[in-house]
Amino acid sequence: MSRIKNLIQEMSGDPAALCSQICLVERVDKENRTADLQPIDGNAPLLDSNLQADQGGTKGVVLMPRVGSYVVAVRRVRDKLDFGWSKVGF
Numbered sequence: 001m002s003r004i005k006n007l008i009q010e011m012s013g014d015p016a017a018l019c020s021q022i023c024l025v026e027r028v029d030k031e032n033r034t035a036d037l038q039p040i041d042g043n044a045p046l047l048d049s050n051l052q053a054d055q056g057g058t059k060g061v062v063l064m065p066r067v068g069s070y071v072v073a074v075r076r077v078r079d080k081l082d083f084g085w086s087k088v089g090f
Contacts, residue, residue: 028065
């Protein structure tokens with residue numbers, strides 16, 4: 001997992017701006033391209049996590065995880081209160 005984190009940090013340009021968590025997929029909404037994720041470390045669930053960068057997009061390839069599978073969710077931290085989630089692997 002640290003290799004994935006390092007690659008993402010290289011792409012983002014700011015290593016302090018990313019935080020990753022392994023999560024269990026609890027629900028997938030294919031129409032809205034979102035998923036509910038439960039971090040395995042016991043933190044609060046990540047509800048309606050976007051499965052693509054363009055939240056309003058309808059085109060492109062989107063990998064839909066299966067309920068019960070594990071994903072790596074990466075949070076880009078802008079400051080202590082503002083963040084967003086994106087999926088890295090399924």
